[in-house]
Amino acid sequence: MKKAVNFKVNGEDVSVAVEPGKTLLWLLREELNLTGTKEGCGAGECGACTVILNGKPVNSCLVLAVEAEGAEVFTIESEAKEGKLSDLQQAFIEYNALQCGFCTPGMIMSARALLNRNPQPSEEEIKEAIEGNLCRCTGYVPVVEAIRAAATKEARK
Amino acid sequence: MSQSLIGLGIPRIDGTEKVTGEAVYVHDLKIQGMLYAKLKTCPYAHAKIKNIDVSKAQALPGVKAVLTGQDVPFKLGLYMIDRPMLATGKVRYFGEPVAAVAALDEDIAQEAVNLIEVEYELLPAVLDVEEALKEGATLVHEDLGTYSWIKNVYFPKPGTNVANHFKVRKGDVEAGFARADVIVENRFFQPQVLHVPLETHVAIAKWSTGDKIKVWTSAQSPFAVRNLLSAAVGVPGSQIEVIVPYVGGGFGGKAGIHLEGLVACLSRAAKGRPVKLTATREEEIATLPCRQGLVAKVKTGAARDGRIVAEQIEFLWDAGAYADYGVNIGRAAGYSGVGPYEIDNVKIDSYTIYTNHIFGTAYRGFGHAEFFWAIERQRELLAKELGMDPLEFRMKNVLKPGSVTITGEQVSEHTGRVDKCLAVVAEKIGWPLVKSEEEKAREAKTGRYRGKGLAVLHKAPAMPTNTASSAIVKMNEDGSVHVLVGGVDFGQGTYTTLAQIAAENLHLPLEKVHIVFETNTDTGPYDWQTVASRFSVMGGMTVKRACEDLLAQMRRLAAAVLRAAEDELKFGEEVIYVHQYPEKRLSYSQLALGYTYENGNAVGGPLIGRGIYIAQNLSFLDAETGQGRPALDWTYGAHGVEIEVDTGTGDIEVLKIVSAFDVGKVLNEKLITGQVIGGVVQALGTAFSEVMIYNGEGQLLTKSLVDYKIPTVKDLPVEMEVHFVETPQLDGPYGARGVAEHPMISVTSVIANALANATGLEMLEVPLSPEKVYLAMQRSRVFKNYGESVDKVLNLGEHGVTRA
Numbered sequence: 001m002k003k004a005v006n007f008k009v010n011g012e013d014v015s016v017a018v019e020p021g022k023t024l025l026w027l028l029r030e031e032l033n034l035t036g037t038k039e040g041c042g043a044g045e046c047g048a049c050t051v052i053l054n055g056k057p058v059n060s061c062l063v064l065a066v067e068a069e070g071a072e073v074f075t076i077e078s079e080a081k082e083g084k085l086s087d088l089q090q091a092f093i094e095y096n097a098l099q100c101g102f103c104t105p106g107m108i109m110s111a112r113a114l115l116n117r118n119p120q121p122s123e124e125e126i127k128e129a130i131e132g133n134l135c136r137c138t139g140y141v142p143v144v145e146a147i148r149a150a151a152t153k154e155a156r157k
Numbered sequence: 158m159s160q161s162l163i164g165l166g167i168p169r170i171d172g173t174e175k176v177t178g179e180a181v182y183v184h185d186l187k188i189q190g191m192l193y194a195k196l197k198t199c200p201y202a203h204a205k206i207k208n209i210d211v212s213k214a215q216a217l218p219g220v221k222a223v224l225t226g227q228d229v230p231f232k233l234g235l236y237m238i239d240r241p242m243l244a245t246g247k248v249r250y251f252g253e254p255v256a257a258v259a260a261l262d263e264d265i266a267q268e269a270v271n272l273i274e275v276e277y278e279l280l281p282a283v284l285d286v287e288e289a290l291k292e293g294a295t296l297v298h299e300d301l302g303t304y305s306w307i308k309n310v311y312f313p314k315p316g317t318n319v320a321n322h323f324k325v326r327k328g329d330v331e332a333g334f335a336r337a338d339v340i341v342e343n344r345f346f347q348p349q350v351l352h353v354p355l356e357t358h359v360a361i362a363k364w365s366t367g368d369k370i371k372v373w374t375s376a377q378s379p380f381a382v383r384n385l386l387s388a389a390v391g392v393p394g395s396q397i398e399v400i401v402p403y404v405g406g407g408f409g410g411k412a413g414i415h416l417e418g419l420v421a422c423l424s425r426a427a428k429g430r431p432v433k434l435t436a437t438r439e440e441e442i443a444t445l446p447c448r449q450g451l452v453a454k455v456k457t458g459a460a461r462d463g464r465i466v467a468e469q470i471e472f473l474w475d476a477g478a479y480a481d482y483g484v485n486i487g488r489a490a491g492y493s494g495v496g497p498y499e500i501d502n503v504k505i506d507s508y509t510i511y512t513n514h515i516f517g518t519a520y521r522g523f524g525h526a527e528f529f530w531a532i533e534r535q536r537e538l539l540a541k542e543l544g545m546d547p548l549e550f551r552m553k554n555v556l557k558p559g560s561v562t563i564t565g566e567q568v569s570e571h572t573g574r575v576d577k578c579l580a581v582v583a584e585k586i587g588w589p590l591v592k593s594e595e596e597k598a599r600e601a602k603t604g605r606y607r608g609k610g611l612a613v614l615h616k617a618p619a620m621p622t623n624t625a626s627s628a629i630v631k632m633n634e635d636g637s638v639h640v641l642v643g644g645v646d647f648g649q650g651t652y653t654t655l656a657q658i659a660a661e662n663l664h665l666p667l668e669k670v671h672i673v674f675e676t677n678t679d680t681g682p683y684d685w686q687t688v689a690s691r692f693s694v695m696g697g698m699t700v701k702r703a704c705e706d707l708l709a710q711m712r713r714l715a716a717a718v719l720r721a722a723e724d725e726l727k728f729g730e731e732v733i734y735v736h737q738y739p740e741k742r743l744s745y746s747q748l749a750l751g752y753t754y755e756n757g758n759a760v761g762g763p764l765i766g767r768g769i770y771i772a773q774n775l776s777f778l779d780a781e782t783g784q785g786r787p788a789l790d791w792t793y794g795a796h797g798v799e800i801e802v803d804t805g806t807g808d809i810e811v812l813k814i815v816s817a818f819d820v821g822k823v824l825n826e827k828l829i830t831g832q833v834i835g836g837v838v839q840a841l842g843t844a845f846s847e848v849m850i851y852n853g854e855g856q857l858l859t860k861s862l863v864d865y866k867i868p869t870v871k872d873l874p875v876e877m878e879v880h881f882v883e884t885p886q887l888d889g890p891y892g893a894r895g896v897a898e899h900p901m902i903s904v905t906s907v908i909a910n911a912l913a914n915a916t917g918l919e920m921l922e923v924p925l926s927p928e929k930v931y932l933a934m935q936r937s938r939v940f941k942n943y944g945e946s947v948d949k950v951l952n953l954g955e956h957g958v959t960r961a
Contacts, residue, residue: 035185036178038405040355041438045862048355076178085176093172096831100648101175102355102405108176127870134862136353136406137648139838140870141877142831 007068009034010078018065025049025060027068028075036076036105040134047133050106051075057113059132076105079112088112088150097146099137107133111147119155123148162657163891166827167667169653171403171646171674180403183359183375184435191361192221194423194434195266197256197273198444199248202284202513202855203295204277206247209256214269219261222426223269226255229422231389235413237313237320237480238305239298240516242389242419247280249297249478250515251856252443259423259432282513282855286452286473289318289510297478297511309780311484318511320476321484323491325505325783327563333467333502337458341539345531346922347905349450349475349849352520353867356405357441360416361433364425370397371431372417377407377645378686383678385414386421401676404647408839409519411647412688413482415445442865443857447849449483449509449517449524450475453531463545463553465500472507472528477516484509486517489619490524492564492778492787496532497575497615499560505783513855519688522898525616526840526905530923533612533906537913547910548583548611552576555613556793565784570884573819573894575613575793577882581817583611585878586797590914604804607812608915612907613795616899617788618689622775624789626692627682628699630659630707630766636731636745637669638707640700643684644692645676649897650828651692655700657825658890662704664728665745682767690895693824694790697890699768707766714761715743718752773888790886792894794818796837796907802915807931809912811841811874818899819882822892829896833879836900842868844905848924 002017009032018027025042028034028051037060040048044062051060052074079086088111091097098104107130114121114129121129126147135143174180211223226245233240244255256273260266283289283297294317298304302315311321334340360374370392376382379399387394404411416434423432436445452473459465472490476483491507520526540550555575560568590609592600600606618624629641640659646652652672659670673681684696708728715733716723719741727736734742743752751761778785797815802808816833823829846866850858859865885892909920912930918937922929 029185034178035181038182038184038356040357041862043438043861043863045438046355080177085173089173089176092176093168096169096650096827098169098172098175098648099650099831099835100355100404100406101171101180102182104175105178130870132869134353134355134867134869136355136408136839136867137835138831139834139836139877140868140873141834141838144870 003066005066005069007070008072010074020064020066022065023061024063024065024068027065028060034075034077038102038105040102047110048103048106050109050133052109052113055116057110076109079108087153088115091146091150091153095142095146095149097138097142103133103135107135107143115151115154119151121151162661162667164823164826167653167657167825169650169828170656170672171652182356182403182405183361183373184356184405186361186373188361188363188431191431191433192259192261192427193263193266194257194259194420194432195263195270196254196440196444197270197275198440199244199253199255200251200856201248201277201279202251202282203280204248205280206244206255206275207278208276210274211256213272214258217265217269217272219265220258220269221261221430222259222423224257224423224426228426229419231418233385233389233414233418234480235385235482236307236311236484240479240481242422250513252440252515253478254444257419257423259427283318284512284514284851284855286475286510286512289512294318297513310777312780319508320480320511321487321509323488323507323783324781325491325494325503325563326781328502330467330469330502330504334458336460337466338461339539339542340456340458341535341542342456343535343538343921345453345455345534347451347527347530348923349514349517350448350843350847351442351849351865352408352410352448354406354408354410357436357438358411358415358445359433359435360420361431362417362421362424363429363431364421365429368392368396370421372397372421373400373402374417375404375411376401377404377411377647377688378413379645379676379678380643380683381412381686382414382417386418389418390421399678401645403674404645407647408521409523409688410446412519412686438862439860442860443515446481446516446518448520449477449486449527451527453528455531455535457535457539459539459543463543463550465498465554467502468495468500470494470505474507474509475512475514475517476509477512477514479516480509481516482519483517485619486519486524490528492783493525493615493617494528495563496529497556497613497793498554499556500563503563514851515857521836521839522616522901523619523689525614525898525902526843529614529903530905533903534909534921537910538919546589548579548588551579551611551613555579564778564787566786566788571887573791573793573821573884574882575615575795575819578793578795578817578819579611579613581880581882582795582797582815585815585880586799586813588797605801606804606915607799607801608911609797609799610907610911610914611795611797612903612910613793614899614903615791615793616902617791618691618895620685620689620691620772622777623771624685625769625771626684626695626699627770628696628703628768629682630700630703632707632745632749632764634746634749636749637671638663638665640670640672641681642672642696642700643676643681644687644696646674647687649832650825651696653828654693654824655696658697658700659704662701663707664730690792690897690899694889694893694895695770697893698770701768701890702770703766703768706768707764710764710766711748714748714752717760718743790889790894792818792820792896792899794899796903798907798911800908800911800915802912802930804916804934807927807929807934809845809908809925809930811908813876813878814874815878815880816900817880817882818896819884820896821886821889821894822883823881824891824893830879832897833900834877837877837904838868838873840901840904841872843923844908845924846926
C-alpha cells in the first residue's frame with residue numbers, strides 16, 4: 001500500500017504517495033521527473049545517483065523514498081541559480097571535468113556537499129569526497145582540478 | 158580573414174546541458190503509452206533448453222508480451238550472422254537472454270520474468286581457447302557452416318570453434334629465424350575485461366502499423382543500428398528510424414546492435430506500444446558483451462646487433478559465445494600484429510575462437526591494447542636477452558620513413574613518427590634510471606623499489622575499404638549555422654571539434670555554430686559508425702567540405718548581387734565583400750535564406766552546404782598473405798612510466814606516466830588532453846585490477862562494480878604528462894589523425910616493463926594486481942632465495958636494476 005511522503009526538494013514542498021519499497025532515486029526520477037539524477041547501478045556502487053539529503057551526500061538508490069519524510073533534498077537541478085551556472089558547474093566545463101556527462105550530476109552533488117561543509121578542502125579531502133563517484137571517461141584528474149578551482153573562486157566571494 | 162580556432166582549448170559545447178542535468182539520455186526518456194521490459198537470462202555457460210514455460214508469466218495482469226527464442230527467429234551479427242535475438246535450442250553463455258517480457262511497469266515485468274520456468278540440460282562448456290582448438294572439442298556452434306558471413310574477408314572453419322582465421326605472411330620466416338643469433342619465445346595472457354560505461358545499454362522501440370519502426374537508443378552508430386536491424390528483421394532500412402540523444406559513454410561497447418532488435422520485437426508483440434528495456438548493471442556486465450581475452454604466442458629472432466629478423470605470432474582470441482566484432486578484431490590485430498616495427502620476415506595467424514564465455518566486442522583499442530601487452534613485453538624480453546638498452550633496441554627497429562609494414566605499406570614522411578614519440582617520453586621520464594648507492598641502500602631497507610619502463614604503440618582505424626561519412630550545414634536567417642552529422646558524440650568531444658572546424662571555415666564566431674546533438678537516421682546525413690578513432694578525421698573532412706560548399710554558394714549569389722567576379726570576393730566576419738571595394742558587402746544574414754532586392758525581387762534561396770567523404774586507397778587484403786592496404790592513417794604513440802613497487806605486498810604505485818602521440822595536428826588542446834588522461838586511467842584499470850572471473854563451470858563471478866573494480870579517484874598516478882608530436886597527415890583535417898583509442902594501448906606493458914626494471918620480475922599475464930605480483934615474486938627464480946635475502950638477490954646482475 002502506498003504511503004504518503006512529505007519532504008522538500010530543491011526548496012519546494014513535495015507531498016506524494018509512494019510504494020514503501022521504492023527508492024528515493026525512483027521517486028525523484030519517475031514521479032517528480034527530476035531526471036538529472038542518474039542511475040548507474042542501483043546498488044550504491046557508482047555514485048551516479050548522488051543527491052544531498054539533510055546536508056549529506058547519499059546514493060539515492062540506497063535510500064527508500066519513505067525515509068525522506070520531513071527531509072530536505074537537493075538534486076543537480078538546484079545547482080544553477082536563476083538560469084546561471086554555479087562556480088562549480090562553470091569550473092567543470094572550464095577544466096573539461098566531464099565527457100559523456102552521465103556521472104557528472106552525481107559528481108557535482110558530491111562536490112557541492114563537500115564545499116558546503118568544507119569550503120577550503122585539501123586535495124586529499126576532495127578525493128575522499130568523490131571516491132564513491134565512478135567516472136569512466138575523464139580519468140578524474142580534471143574533476144579534482146575543477147573542484148579545487150571552484151573552491152578557490154567561491155572562497156573569494 | 159584568418160581565424161585561429163584550430164588547436165585552441167575550447168571548452169566542450171555540450172558542457173552546460175551536462176552540468177545542469179538537462180542533457181536527456183535514453184535512460185531519461187518516456188514515450189506516451191510506453192511499456193517496460195525485463196529479460197530472463199540463463200545461469201549456465203552451455204546448456205540445452207529442454208523446455209520454457211511462459212504460461213504463468215503471460216497470465217500475470219499487466220503483462221503485454223512475452224517472447225522466447227521461437228517467437229523471434231532472427232539472428233544478429235556484424236560479420237558472422239551467428240547470434241539469435243533470444244537463445245534458441247541452447248544457451249551459449251552465462252547471462253544469455255532466453256526470454257523477454259513487456260509489461261505496464263518494471264515491477265510487473267520482473268515478476269513475470271520470475272514466473273518463467275526454463276528446463277535446462279547442462280552441456281560441457283568450452284572455457285579455454287587452447288582447449289577449444291583441440292580435435293574433438295565441444296562445439297559452441299555446431300551449425301557454423303550454415304551461417305552467413307562476409308565471404309573472402311572472414312574465414313571461419315565449420316566443424317571447429319574457429320570463427321575466423323586471419324593470416325599475414327611477409328618474407329620467409331624460417332629463413333629469418335635461421336639467421337637469428339637470439340630467439341625468444343613467450344606466451345602471454347590477457348583476460349576478458351569490461352567497458353563499464355556509466356550509462357548501461359538502453360533502448361526504446363515502437364513497431365507501428367505498416368512495419369514502420371522507430372528506435373531511441375544509447376548507441377554509438379545510428380546507421381549501423383538501422384542497417385543491422387533491417388537485416389535481422391527483414392524490414393527495409395528506410396522504414397526504420399533510429400534516434401540517438403545524449404549517450405552516457407560507449408568505449409566500443411555501444412557500437413553495432415545490441416538490445417534494439419529484441420525491444421522492437423517486444424513492441425510488435427505488444428501491438429505496437431513502445432517498449433523500453435534498460436539493462437541492469439548486472440546485465441550490462443554479464444548479458445551485454447565484454448572485451449575479448451587473448452592468448453598470444455610470440456617467437457622473435459634478432460641478430461646480435463639488435464635488428465629483429467623474424468617474428469612468428471599466434472593470437473588466440475577468446476571471442477566468447479558469438480563473433481560480433483571479434484572476427485574483425487582478430488583481423489585488425491593481425492595486420493597490425495608486430496607493432497610499429499620493421500621486420501622483414503613475419504608469419505601471423507590470428508584466430509578468433511568461440512568459447513562459452515560472455516561474448517566479446519569492440520573496446521577502445523580494438524584488440525591493440527590486448528596484443529600490445531604481448532608485443533611490448535616481448536620487445537623488452539628480447540632486449541634483455543640481447544643485453545641491449547630497451548630504448549636503443551626499440552629505436553633500432555621502429556618504423557621510419559622508408560620502412561615497409563607487414564602488409565606491404567610504404568611508410569612516408571607523412572605517416573607519422575613513432576621514433577619521435579618514443580624520444581619524447583624517454584626524455585620526459587628520465588631514461589634510463591640511475592640509482593645512487595644511497596638510494597639502493599634505502600630500497601634494500603624498505604623493500605620498495607623504483608623502476609622505469611617504455612613502450613610504443615600504433616593503431617589505424619579498422620573499417621571497410623569504402624567507409625563513408627557526410628555532413629549538412631544549414632544557414633539560419635541570422636547568419637548562424639546548424640551542422641548535421643551522422644556520427645555520435647558520446648563524450649569524446651568530437652562535436653566541439655567539428656564546431657571549431659565549421660566556425661573556422663565559415664568565418665563565424667563559435668557561438669554561431671550549432672551542432673545538432675540528437676542524431677536521427679531519417680533527418681541526418683549518413684555516417685558509417687562512430688568507432689575506430691575516425692570521427693574527427695572523417696567527420697572533420699565532411700564538415701570542412703560542407704562549409705566549402707556553402708561558401709561557394711554564397712560566393713555565387715554574392716557575385717550576382719554585388720556585380721563582381723566570384724574570385725574578387727572575400728569573406729570577413731559574417732560578411733562577404735569585394736576585395737578592392739570592401740564597402741560593397743553583404744552580411745551572411747542577407748544571403749542566408751536568399752537575397753531580396755529593394756523592389757522585392759529575390760534570388761538564391763536557403764543556403765545548405767553538403768560535404769561527403771569516402772575512405773581513399775584502401776584495399777582488400779590477400780586471403781593467404783594479408784598483403785594490401787588496410788589503414789587510412791596510423792597514429793603512433795609511446796608511454797614512459799616510473800613506478801615504485803612494494804616487494805612486501807606486490808603493490809605498484811605509479812609515480813609518473815608520460816604519454817606522447819603523433820596526432821598530426823592538435824585540433825582542440827583541452828579535449829585531446831582529456832581524451833589521453835581518461836584513456837590512460839582507463840587502461841590503468843586493466844593493468845592493475847580489472848579481470849572477469851568465472852568459476853569452473855563458466856559462471857561469471859564478477860557481476861558487480863564491487864567485484865569488478867575500475868579505477869576511482871584514489872587510484873591515480875602521482876603525476877601524468879601528455880605530449881603531442883605533429884607530423885601532418887596530408888589527407889586529414891588540418892593534418893589531424895585520430896587518437897581516441899590510443900591512450901589505452903601499451904599501458905599494461907609499460908607498467909610491467911617498469912616492474913621488470915625495478916625488480917627483474919617478468920610478468921606475462923595481466924592484471925598486475927598486488928596478489929598476482931606478490932605471488933609471482935614468490936615463484937620467480939629471481940626470488941628463489943627469498944627469505945634469505947630478497948634485497949641482495951634483487952640487486953644482483955642481469956635481473957637487477959637497469960644497467961645505467
